[in-house]
Amino acid sequence: MEFNPGPPLLQSAPRRSFLKFTGLGLAGVALASAGCHIQKETPSGRLDIGEHDLAVLNYAYALEQLEGAFYEKVVAGFYGGASALEKDLLTDIRNDEIAHREWFSDVLVLKKVPRLQFDFSSINFTDRKSVLTTARTFEDLGVSAYNGAGQLLALSPFLNHAGKIVSVEARHAATIRNLLNFGSFADSDVIDANGLDGARTPAQVMALADKYFVTKISVADLPTH
Structure with missing residues (x-):
């Protein structure tokens, strides 16, 4: 279940070379030169994650x-x-999530949020049900977050890559659901009558995820369409 960043020809190339080859490196440079402020607190005390595509990518990075x-x-x-x-x-899923995290870190170059702190005190890591239920929540939330935010990206290389990441997140979600309840990989609580995954706006996602963030972020400046 290892995350695959591109076609076989590129798999042996260093990650930064891959980004440059695909044009994502140039897009990242454009973000780095944008006049946006990162690590600046909003009046509410939350971390400002920028504007436009920069904000969407920092939101996904968080x-x-x-x-x-x-x-x-x-x-x-x-x-x-x-x-x-x-x-x-679970080890494979961890490796995928780290690969996703580091991809965003590389693409965002200098205009990225810092490494954030999280509060997992509500999770009993010694209990199977607590761990897998939380994993299901995070994976379902991740899928709905990408589905809701993908349309907000203006630069097509980023949209293309986000589409690849969300397909992996959906595999994670199905795997975790199957561990909890065999055969429940695509229940009606996440798949609609048309066989499509749900989507959530950044505000809806953060309303559910915010309790886990010690470092609070603001999604107020994300584009809405």
């Missing part, structure tokens, strides 16, 4: 940091009774 930090903690000390299969799957 969510990938959340998922990465969660799975790092899960894998660092598996819950009691975790099977070999569960350990392998």
